[in-house]
Amino acid sequence: MTAPQARTSDKPNPGLEREHALDLLRQMVRIRRFEEKCVELYSAGKIRGFLHLYIGEEAVAVGAMQALEPGDAVVATYREHGHALVRGIPAEKIMAELYGKQEGCSGGRGGSMHLFDAATRFYGGNAIVGGGLPLAVGLALADKLQQRSRVTACFFGEGAVAEGEFHESMNLAALWRLPVLFCCENNLYAMGTALKRSESEVDLCLKATSYEMPAWPVDGMDVALCEAAARRAALAVRSGEGPCFLEFRTYRFRAHSMYDPQLYRTKAEIAEWEKRDPINLFEARLQEQGIISSDEIAAIEAAVAGEIDKSVELAEAGTWEPIESLTRFVYSDRTRP
Amino acid sequence: MEITYLKAINEALHEEMRRDENVFVMGEDVAELGGAFKVTEGLLDAFGPERVIDTPIAEALIVGAGVGAAMLGMRPVLEMQFGDFISCAFDQIVNTAATLRYRHGGLASCPIVIRAPSGAGVHGALFHSQNPEAWFTRVPGLKVVAPATPYDAKGMLKAAIRDDNPVVYFEHKRLYRSVKEDVPTGDFTVPLGVAQVRRSGDDLSIVTYGGTLHQALEAANIAEREDGISVEVLDLRTLLPLDREAILAAARKTGKVLVVHEDRLTGGIGGEIAAIIGEHAFEYLDAPVRRLAMLDTHNAFSPPLEEFILPNTAKIVAAVRDLWAY
Ligand SMILES: Cc1ncc(C[n+]2csc(CCOP(=O)(O)OP(=O)(O)O)c2C)c(N)n1
Numbered sequence: 311m312t313a314p315q316a317r318t319s320d321k322p323n324p325g326l327e328r329e330h331a332l333d334l335l336r337q338m339v340r341i342r343r344f345e346e347k348c349v350e351l352y353s354a355g356k357i358r359g360f361l362h363l364y365i366g367e368e369a370v371a372v373g374a375m376q377a378l379e380p381g382d383a384v385v386a387t388y389r390e391h392g393h394a395l396v397r398g399i400p401a402e403k404i405m406a407e408l409y410g411k412q413e414g415c416s417g418g419r420g421g422s423m424h425l426f427d428a429a430t431r432f433y434g435g436n437a438i439v440g441g442g443l444p445l446a447v448g449l450a451l452a453d454k455l456q457q458r459s460r461v462t463a464c465f466f467g468e469g470a471v472a473e474g475e476f477h478e479s480m481n482l483a484a485l486w487r488l489p490v491l492f493c494c495e496n497n498l499y500a501m502g503t504a505l506k507r508s509e510s511e512v513d514l515c516l517k518a519t520s521y522e523m524p525a526w527p528v529d530g531m532d533v534a535l536c537e538a539a540a541r542r543a544a545l546a547v548r549s550g551e552g553p554c555f556l557e558f559r560t561y562r563f564r565a566h567s568m569y570d571p572q573l574y575r576t577k578a579e580i581a582e583w584e585k586r587d588p589i590n591l592f593e594a595r596l597q598e599q600g601i602i603s604s605d606e607i608a609a610i611e612a613a614v615a616g617e618i619d620k621s622v623e624l625a626e627a628g629t630w631e632p633i634e635s636l637t638r639f640v641y642s643d644r645t646r647p
Numbered sequence: 648m649e650i651t652y653l654k655a656i657n658e659a660l661h662e663e664m665r666r667d668e669n670v671f672v673m674g675e676d677v678a679e680l681g682g683a684f685k686v687t688e689g690l691l692d693a694f695g696p697e698r699v700i701d702t703p704i705a706e707a708l709i710v711g712a713g714v715g716a717a718m719l720g721m722r723p724v725l726e727m728q729f730g731d732f733i734s735c736a737f738d739q740i741v742n743t744a745a746t747l748r749y750r751h752g753g754l755a756s757c758p759i760v761i762r763a764p765s766g767a768g769v770h771g772a773l774f775h776s777q778n779p780e781a782w783f784t785r786v787p788g789l790k791v792v793a794p795a796t797p798y799d800a801k802g803m804l805k806a807a808i809r810d811d812n813p814v815v816y817f818e819h820k821r822l823y824r825s826v827k828e829d830v831p832t833g834d835f836t837v838p839l840g841v842a843q844v845r846r847s848g849d850d851l852s853i854v855t856y857g858g859t860l861h862q863a864l865e866a867a868n869i870a871e872r873e874d875g876i877s878v879e880v881l882d883l884r885t886l887l888p889l890d891r892e893a894i895l896a897a898a899r900k901t902g903k904v905l906v907v908h909e910d911r912l913t914g915g916i917g918g919e920i921a922a923i924i925g926e927h928a929f930e931y932l933d934a935p936v937r938r939l940a941m942l943d944t945h946n947a948f949s950p951p952l953e954e955f956i957l958p959n960t961a962k963i964v965a966a967v968r969d970l971w972a973y
Contacts, residue, residue: 358950359770410949421772421948437774438732439704472703473735500704502680508703574679630951637944 331601334533336610338368338589341392343614344401352568357408361422364392366563367495369588371396373536374493377544383431383449383462385442388423390435393465399427401617402624411628418631440473442466447479450488461547463491469500472508484521487552491543497562502574518555530560531586650830653823655797656686659804664694667722670808671698674709674726683728684764684823706735713759714744722758722808730765730817731774744813745788756811766819766858766909767946767957776946778910783815784887790839791887793817795860797828799884802837810839819858826861840885842893848879851971852897854920855907856883859958863907866963876971886916891923898924902933903970907958912940934973939966
């Protein structure tokens with residue numbers, strides 16, 4: 311499969327105001343630089359275990375999450391550093407979590423794959439492929455039962471489509487008209503398995519429409535298109551029309567986790583997608599349109615670098631959870647009066 | 648030839664596939680990628696895509712389809728990419744596979760092997776660290792094995808593939824590249840259900856399996872050297888069915904038994920072992936049976952906590968001294 315070309319003609323005007331455009335760029339740069347720093351820290355043995363990078367896919371989280379309001383909920387996967395950053399979890403709390411320090415957003419207990427923050431209704435990364443979909447259905451069910459017009463955005467990879475939970479969740483969300491925005495991040499490979507080797511029907515939107523829910527493919531390398539599609543879908547979901555499905559066509563530039571020899575794809579394919587690097591693409595467009603100057607880009611980079619340095623400092627200064635609190639929160643000690 | 652634990656599993660798969668054309672391998676990324684840990688590397692080249700099959704991410708399907716194929720005479724070896732995800736296939740294992748032969752009055756059998764890379768100590772956090780063996784050791788119809796050495800890894804996988812019953816085969820991730828041993832090149836199997844004395848001793852017996860065997864052996868050497876305690880180490884190798892005679896022999900011989908496993912304490916196989924000894928060798932005991940296991944909590948991500956909750960050599964040495972002093 312080759313990189314899709316940007317198609318702007320059939321999309322509503324994303325109405326990029328200058329400030330907003332700068333913010334989209336800033337968010338993508340934050341994710342990119344944050345994760346580049348993570349790679350360094352991983353090599354230095356500061357971050358351990360599994361680390362799944364979102365590099366190349368930034369436009370999806372940044373664009374899609376523009377459509378969410380503070381009261382909306384987000385469910386993500388183990389590749390969720392970007393979503394967490396955009397949602398507003400402070401970078402230092404994410405970094406501390408990656409270190410396993412108790413100052414982390416999940417108290418150092420979840421690590422990279424289980425970022426969580428109830429305050430921003432970020433209901434977690436999840437190391438279990440497909441595990442987030444039923445959860446999203448439940449969140450949306452509660453919102454519906456409690457009569458709030460909120461959206462639950464559920465991000466998952468195209469590999470999750472193969473799990474039974476995908477079918478079960480899509481079906482029920484549609485049947486009960488639950489306010490779920492299904493955001494499938496189709497980066498073409500589930501570890502080393504290309505989509506066409508795991509699905510009989512590779513048109514994921516066709517699959518989704520078979521559940522009687524509206525579905526559109528989106529150029530996931532174009533942040534403005536991601537935003538426009540998500541806004542349109544979220545509007546429908548929020549107004550009670552039931553769930554929507556968006557297939558973001560994107561690409562992971564790095565290995566599945568920290569290391570893999572990537573024999574399942576060609577260097578040429580990677581290079582072709584890299585030409586459509588979402589950050590370069592957007593930056594170039596903004597420059598072309600005279601919306602942003604190179605000075606302003608440098609200023610964004612500098613601010614982001616400062617934020618990331620600070621996050622590392624705070625993670626470094628963070629502390630390990632004391633042994634005494636080992637079994638704390640295994641159970642809740644509260645009961646309902 | 649000296650080979651790693653990982654290579655031993657790989658060789659067993661090669662040899663069994665050569666030996667019996669009904670054997671095939673199926674799982675997520677087992678073919679083109681050669682497995683997340685490279686355990687199935689080279690199989691695709693040797694046997695082709697009809698016998699080395701990449702599946703979608705669907706654990707229940709992998710096991711369930713394996714059961715169906717097994718009913719018609721195939722002998723699938725099914726990989727759970729991480730043992731932690733075996734729970735996604737739980738129903739197919741405990742309801743479908745385990746009861747199949749019984750349910751059909753002996754008219755069908757279910758010769759499948761489910762390989763599950765398990766174990767902590769690799770900073771895998773909650774869902775890439777677990778030792779889920781005890782979920783299965785109470786299910787009649789299943790066999791559950793957890794080899795600890797390259798020789799056993801190879802011989803027991805071959806035996807499991809040839810066995811007509813569903814076998815859950817736990818392979819400890821930490822052992823993959825860390826243990827090596829001379830393994831004969833010719834065909835051999837290691838019988839399921841038979842424990843093995845790894846180290847002979849007179850004062851105290853450690854009963855263990857899998858990842859903690861190597862720590863137990865180290866601890867036994869330390870206790871001998873520093874305290875003059877002569878420690879016997881029994882490697883269970885198979886957890887269902889348990890080798891009761893070997894367990895009782897170890898208890899009768901030394902009168903002091905320490906059970907060690909990386910699975911959690913509560914509900915772990917150690918409780919069953921203590922009960923067997925209590926029921927059948929009580930009069931030989933000089934001390935209560937002791938257990939050292941992972942603490943009853945979730946797998947921790949923070950390195951000091953992970954260290955704290957898991958058994959290790961130093962903790963085994965301390966437990967040996969403590970029990971010896973009883
Ligand atoms: C239930 C379960 N099975 C298998 C895995 C191992 N695994 C982790 S990520 C992954 C690939 C998922 O691919 P996709 O859903 O496309 O997301 P991507 O990694 O490309 O973002 C697999 C098989 C898992 N984490 N959970």
